[in-house]
Structure formats: C-alpha cells, structure tokens
Amino acid sequence: MGEKHTTEVSAVNRTIRIIETLRDLQPAGVTEIANAAGQTKSSVYNHLATLENEGYVIKTNGEYELGLRFLPLGEAARQRLSVYRAARAEIEQLGRETGTNAYLSVEERGLATVIFRHLENEIDLGSIGTTVPLTTSSMGKAILAQLPVERVDEIVDRHGFPRMTESSIVDRGALDEELEQIRQQGFALDKGEHVKRLRGVGAAILGPDGEVRGAVSVAGPERELRGPFFEEELPDAVLDVTNVIELKLMENMSV
Amino acid sequence: MGEKHTTEVSAVNRTIRIIETLRDLQPAGVTEIANAAGQTKSSVYNHLATLENEGYVIKTNGEYELGLRFLPLGEAARQRLSVYRAARAEIEQLGRETGTNAYLSVEERGLATVIFRHLENEIDLGSIGTTVPLTTSSMGKAILAQLPVERVDEIVDRHGFPRMTESSIVDRGALDEELEQIRQQGFALDKGEHVKRLRGVGAAILGPDGEVRGAVSVAGPERELRGPFFEEELPDAVLDVTNVIELKLMENMSV
DNA sequence: GATAATTGTTCTTTAGAACAGAACAGCTGT
DNA sequence: ACAGCTGTTCTGTTCTAAAGAACAATTATC
Numbered sequence: 297m298g299e300k301h302t303t304e305v306s307a308v309n310r311t312i313r314i315i316e317t318l319r320d321l322q323p324a325g326v327t328e329i330a331n332a333a334g335q336t337k338s339s340v341y342n343h344l345a346t347l348e349n350e351g352y353v354i355k356t357n358g359e360y361e362l363g364l365r366f367l368p369l370g371e372a373a374r375q376r377l378s379v380y381r382a383a384r385a386e387i388e389q390l391g392r393e394t395g396t397n398a399y400l401s402v403e404e405r406g407l408a409t410v411i412f413r414h415l416e417n418e419i420d421l422g423s424i425g426t427t428v429p430l431t432t433s434s435m436g437k438a439i440l441a442q443l444p445v446e447r448v449d450e451i452v453d454r455h456g457f458p459r460m461t462e463s464s465i466v467d468r469g470a471l472d473e474e475l476e477q478i479r480q481q482g483f484a485l486d487k488g489e490h491v492k493r494l495r496g497v498g499a500a501i502l503g504p505d506g507e508v509r510g511a512v513s514v515a516g517p518e519r520e521l522r523g524p525f526f527e528e529e530l531p532d533a534v535l536d537v538t539n540v541i542e543l544k545l546m547e548n549m550s551v
Numbered sequence: 552m553g554e555k556h557t558t559e560v561s562a563v564n565r566t567i568r569i570i571e572t573l574r575d576l577q578p579a580g581v582t583e584i585a586n587a588a589g590q591t592k593s594s595v596y597n598h599l600a601t602l603e604n605e606g607y608v609i610k611t612n613g614e615y616e617l618g619l620r621f622l623p624l625g626e627a628a629r630q631r632l633s634v635y636r637a638a639r640a641e642i643e644q645l646g647r648e649t650g651t652n653a654y655l656s657v658e659e660r661g662l663a664t665v666i667f668r669h670l671e672n673e674i675d676l677g678s679i680g681t682t683v684p685l686t687t688s689s690m691g692k693a694i695l696a697q698l699p700v701e702r703v704d705e706i707v708d709r710h711g712f713p714r715m716t717e718s719s720i721v722d723r724g725a726l727d728e729e730l731e732q733i734r735q736q737g738f739a740l741d742k743g744e745h746v747k748r749l750r751g752v753g754a755a756i757l758g759p760d761g762e763v764r765g766a767v768s769v770a771g772p773e774r775e776l777r778g779p780f781f782e783e784e785l786p787d788a789v790l791d792v793t794n795v796i797e798l799k800l801m802e803n804m805s806v
Numbered sequence: 807g808a809t810a811a812t813t814g815t816t817c818t819t820t821a822g823a824a825c826a827g828a829a830c831a832g833c834t835g836t
Numbered sequence: 837a838c839a840g841c842t843g844t845t846c847t848g849t850t851c852t853a854a855a856g857a858a859c860a861a862t863t864a865t866c
Contacts, residue, residue, distance in 0.1 A: 303845080305824070307562035307853065308601045319627045327813055339854050341815070346563045351660050358814080358862085362628040364657070364664045367680030370625030372574045373617040375678070402619070405606050409619045423630070425622030558816085560853065562824065582842060591826055596844070613833095613843080 307343075310335065314343050315352075315362070323359035370425065374411045377402060379501055379509040382544040387512065388414045390537045394514055394530060396521070397421070401428075401435045402510035403443075406451040408436040411510075419517050421494060429458045431465050434486035434498030435511035440471075441478040442500045442508040448475075463489045483531045488518065495521040497530040499538045504546045512538050562598075565590065569598050570607075570617070578614035625680065629666045632657060634756055634764040637799040642767065643669045645792045649769055649785060651776070652676070656683075656690045657765035658698075661706040663691040666765075674772050676749060684713045686720050689741035689753030690766035695726075696733040697755045697763040703730075718744045738786045743773065750776040752785040754793045759801045767793050 310333075317333045318324060324332075330340040344360055347353035351365040374380045383400045391398035391414030399421070400412040407427040413420075422428065430436035430451060440448055457466045465471050478484045486496035498513035512534055515521075521530065572588045573579060579587075585595040599615055602608040606620040629635045638655045646653035646669030654676070655667040662682040668675075677683065685691030685706060695703055712721045720726050733739045741751035753768035767789055770776075776785065 303597050303600050304604065305562055305566070305597050305601045307560055307824080308566045308598060309605070310853090311560070311563045311566070312605050312607070315624065319624055322627065322631060325813070326815090336855055337814080338816085338856075342558050342560050342853080343563060345558050346560045349559065350564070350567050352567070354659065361631055362624060364625075364628050364659050364666065364680065366621060366628050367625040367664070367666065368678075369570065369574060369617060369680075370619075370622035371679045372577065373619050373621050376577060376616055404609065404619050409622070411619065411622065423623075424626045425619065425624075562853080565824090580842070581844090592843080593827075593845085594825055597824080600844095 396514040434496040437484040651769040689751040692739040
C-alpha cells in the first residue's frame with residue numbers, strides 16, 4: 297500500500313477546511329475553528345496567520361473573519377463565463393417585470409451554482425454561490441434536459457437523487473420522463489421539489505454551439521405562483537429572456 | 552538568525568500565489584502558471600490537483616480556471632458588513648437617478664475595496680473587489696477624512712502616496728489640507744487623481760457609533776462631470792444617499 | 807478583586823510531507 | 837515520422853508542517 301502516490305498537498309486541504317469553517321462560523325476564534333475543523337490549535341493558528349498576512353483573513357479584536365480579497369477571486373470565476381456577462385441585465389429586468397426573484401445559474405461539477413440573482417421578495421432560494429442539486433430545481437432540470445445522456449449518467453451516479461422535500465424526484469425513471477417533457481415544452485417547473493411551498497420556472501440557455509451554458513429561473517411562494525401566471529405567463533417571460541440571452545451570446549461570437 | 556520562528560505555512564503561500572496567478576492568466580496550463588509564479592511544474596501540478604479536487608479550480612480541456620466555489624467566500628466576506636446590506640439598494644438608485652456609475656467601498660488593510668457598484672456608463676474604475684489607494688479617490692479621501700489621525704499615520708506609512716496621475720496627492724501637507732476641507736464640506740472630489748480625466752464625488756458613511764463604515768461615490772468622465780452638476784448636484788445626491796444609509800444602519804441596531 | 811478557566815501565542819521536537827528534478831507519456835504541429 | 841512541447845508520475849532529500857506542551861494574556865466566576 298505504498299503505491300498510493302498522494303499528489304495532494306495536505307496543508308492546502310487543511311487551509312481549505314479552515315476557510316470553509318470560518319465562512320460558516322465567522323466571526324470566530326482560533327480554538328473555535330480548531331474544534332470545528334478537527335485540527336490542533338497551533339496548526340490553525342499558523343494557517344490563520346498566513347492567510348491574514350495575505351489579507352484573505354482579517355483579525356478584528358481577537359476574532360477572525362473572511363477578508364475581502366476573496367471578492368476578486370469569485371468575481372474572476374464568474375466573469376470568465378460569457379453567459380454571465382450576457383445575462384446579468386436581462387435577469388434584472390425579468391425580475392422587475394414579473395415581480396419575482398430571478399436567478400442565473402450554471403452547472404459546475406454536477407451542481408447548479410447560482411451566479412446572479414435579482415430579488416423582489418424575501419423568499420430566497422440561495423445567495424450568490426449557492427449550489428443546488430440538478431434534480432431538485434427548475435434551473436437544474438432545465439439544464440439536465442439539455443445535457444447528453446452520458447453526462448446525466450455521470451451526474452446521477454455522483455450525486456444521486458437528494459430528497460430535499462417529499463416532491464423531489466427520487467428515481468431515474470421519473471427523471472427521464474420529466475426531462476423528456478421539459479425538452480418538449482422548453483421550460484421546467486419546480487413545484488416545491490427543492491423547498492416546500494417554493495415554486496419556480498426555469499429554462500436553459502444554449503450557446504451558439506448548441507451546448508448548455510446555464511439556466512434562468514424565477515421563483516416565489518406557491519401562493520403567488522399559481523394558475524395561468526405560473527403555467528403560462530412566467531414560462532413565456534422566462535423563454536423570452538433565454539432567447540434574448542442566446543442572441544446576445546451569438547453576437548459576442550462575432551466580436 | 553535561527554531565531555525567526557516562522558509561524559507561516561509556506562505551502563499556503565504557494566497556493567495563494569498560484570491562485571492569484573491563475574486569476575490573472577486564466578485559462579492557463581501548468582507550465583504557464585509555474586513560470587509566472589516562479590515555481591516548479593511538479594509542485595504547481597500538485598497544488599492545482601488539490602484545489603481542483605475541492606472545486607476551487609476547474610480543469611476544462613487541459614486548461615485551468617478558477618472555480619465558482621470562490622463565489623460564496625467572497626459573498627460571505629461582504630455579507631458580514633452591515634453597510635453592504637444597508638447600502639446596496641441605495642447605490643443602485645443613486646446610479647440610476649444621476650446617470651453615473653455609483654460605487655460602495657470600504658476600507659480594509661489601508662485600501663479602499665469596492666464591494667458593490669452600479670454601472671451606467673462604460674468608463675469603470677474597477678470591478679467588484681478592486682482596491683484603490685485611499686489617497687487617490689473620492690471614496691478613499693472621504694474615508695480618510697473620518698479616520699483618527701493615528702490610523703491615517705499608519706496607512707500613510709504603509710502605503711505612501713501612490714502617484715497614479717499627475718494630480719495625485721503626493722505629500723502629507725497637501726493631504727491634511729484636503730482632508731480638512733472634506734470634513735468641512737462633507738464630501739470629497741476627485742479630479743482625475745486616480746485615473747486621468749475620470750472624476751468622482753464621494754462621501755463617507757458613518758455608523759451609529761460615529762465610526763466610518765465605508766463610502767459612496769459616483770464617477771464618470773470629466774466631460775460629463777463638470778460645472779454645477781459636478782460641484783453641487785452630485786454632492787447633494789451623494790450626501791442624501793449616505794444620510795439614508797446611515798439611518799438604515801441605526802434602524803438595524805434596534806432589530 | 808482574587809482566582810480559576812479559557813483563549814491566544816510561542817516553543818520544541820519529530821514524522822513525514824512538500825519540493826525539485828528527472829524520467830516518462832501524451833499531444834501538437836511540422 | 838519526428839521534434840518539441842505539455843502534462844503526469846516517480847524518487848530521494850530537506851526542511852516544513854503539525855502536535856503537544858508550556859507560557860502569556862484575557863475573560864469569566866465567585
């Protein structure tokens with residue numbers, strides 16, 4: 297068993313654990329973080345000192361917090377996505393005009409990551425950077441419906457069917473049926489599959505090459521999203537927007 | 552000289568260098584990054600593999616990019632600032648109503664960091680997470696004017712007077728005079744001190760405790776920002792907004 | 807206000823990890 | 837088909853990262 301050539305840098309894994317712990321606990325002290333991350337005080341202390349020195353962590357009267365130097369990294373990560381640049385303004389307009397929360401998400405590592413949102417009401421499905429399973433949201437299903445079968449297989453193998461609510465899809469048969477329907481109608485509905493009583497309408501954004509680039513969705517409470525508003529108006533609005541974004545993506549090609 | 556007990560974790564510093572290099576070069580390959588960061592191929596390879604495993608780096612057909620997992624870290628860093636939550640909507644409105652780019656920034660480690668912006672024109676002074684010296688921008692000067700002298704000393708010691716343009720403030724005497732004037736009129740003007748021909752109007756946001764929490768500014772090209780619009784209308788608008796934000800910060804206290 | 811308890815910081819030691827460099831493999835382009 | 841890349845694996849050595857104890861500083865408790 298000396299064959300396992302660990303190409304991993306364990307000090308980096310440690311730092312990542314510390315940062316993620318801090319994200320959830322901030323502001324927090326050395327001991328608190330060490331306990332939560334299952335590491336020793338002295339080690340955590342050294343890591344925090346290193347991070348602080350580079351501005352990735354800030355110490356304010358004895359407690360640590362994440363530094364603003366993480367901002368440009370997150371920003372660089374989403375700015376590299378042309379769909380982000382093309383969709384931003386459209387998402388805002390969509391939210392304003394429909395009076396719902398509007399989201400832009402992309403698939404990364406088998407999860408839908410929210411990269412932009414416009415809030416109109418306070419029932420929020422997740423802030424920037426939140427990830428949701430592809431099987432339990434309108435955005436996720438809209439994306440899945442456009443991915444090649446092999447990718448769907450991969451993703452399902454990796455993440456399974458997380459049962460977020462009692463309405464969540466929990467087997468492959470049901471998923472395939474639903475995806476087929478989504479492909480036919482062009483949009484996906486979420487009737488409380490991710491969060492109970494939270495509904496959503498999503499549609500995929502395709503690039504000029506025909507590949508999925510992400511998805512747009514609007515979401516809100518069951519009480520507001522029902523009847524023709526939920527089943528016709530919103531789908532129409534969402535499809536209009538994805539359409540505009542797709543056109544923008546084509547224009548960008550020629551630039 | 553064996554006395555220097557290095558409390559720093561050098562592997563972490565290495566990873567940071569790699570990440571920052573990748574931020575500037577993405578998409579990039581192993582060799583490219585190794586050269587730019589002054590490290591060996593094999594080491595960079597191992598670090599990237601570790602980061603990729605955690606989703607902080609993504610490999611797409613042989614090239615590396617920053618992963619979206621950085622997004623929630625940056626988001627957590629700014630969400631912890633109450634001024635961000637209080638100011639967001641006001642900044643957007645300010646920008647829309649004045650037809651200029653509007654910014655929110657806070658001081659961290661002696662620099663003004665842009666944490667939110669609303670764009671109206673394309674002459675942008677920096678995206679989310681950008682840092683600018685406190686001495687060369689309206690936001691920075693507005694903040695400096697409200698800091699205790701000792702902090703100003705510290706900051707000037709650390710960062711000096713970066714000469715961004717020929718109008719930049721380059722000595723302490725001129726700075727003190729300017730800060731005094733800013734305190735009297737309540738706002739700061741930037742006449743091309745950061746970027747030539749780029750003007751700005753900024754004002755500090757004070758917390759209920761009287762401490763600076765950040766600054767608001769609007770910015771645009773010299774041609775548009777001049778006369779009474781630059782010297783009266785915009786200052787009035789910016790002061791109105793900082794006032795509203797300050798009131799919001801007080802409300803939040805009682806919650 | 808004295809003492810106990812807890813947290814942050816420094817120090818020392820040692821196992822083992824990170825690194826460099828070389829070797830190999832897989833592409834790309836010519 | 838071959839040359840010159842790049843990415844990946846491997847191996848040995850050095851020096852670092854980590855643990856634990858000791859100390860200092862701070863906070864809590866009575």
